Amino acid sequence: EAGVTQFPSHSVIEKGQTVTLRCDPISGHDNLYWYRRVMGKEIKFLLHFVKESKQDESGMPNNRFLAERTGGTYSTLKVQPAELEDSGVYFCASSSGQYNEQFFGPGTRLTVL
């Protein structure tokens, strides 16, 4: 069975541009999470979906970040407009239940120039 996949693996954009990251969770997993790791720092939680609903978005840094999960399958994370401090690795994870193990994708490395 396929694991969590993320696209693209790398993205390099200029400050002020828009980028959309995509995450495909493991089939059947209702819970989907986004995390971010800024260079050399901790992996930090951004938000949690249960199906198509946002369960917890307390980690979203500001309103330049918009996450969606229409239909409760894949999710997108849009950054608009991107700033230099948005550079980092964005991880997605999914789980079958809120208290079950989270399975992580390989991450998308975002570089904002």
Added chain:
Amino acid sequence: AQSVTQPDIHITVSEGASLELRCNYSYGATPYLFWYVQSPGQGLQLLLKYFSGDTLVQGIKGFEAEFKRSQSSFNLRKPSVHWSDAAEYFCAVVPFGAGGSYIPTFGRGTSLIVHP
């Protein structure tokens, strides 16, 4: 709020040598504790976890970790490192019984370099 400290940013060992990666946490009660590994180009993979019971837990790939309540530590160990163990290792905690979401707090990670 809970926090996790991984004091070593990089660790270099020779293949075949033993390994210990340190992790200390701050939390008012006993949390759930995890170690993850990220190999190049891969996602985070769960190595092992501690919820309760025996404080020495065994994981995949020959790793083990010991929970020491008195030291608020959960150090990861392996008796003999293989070149394929070169990766980044993350310690994480989840508050137990917090009634909230099951969201882990991660440490900064320790990068393991293995010399032949």
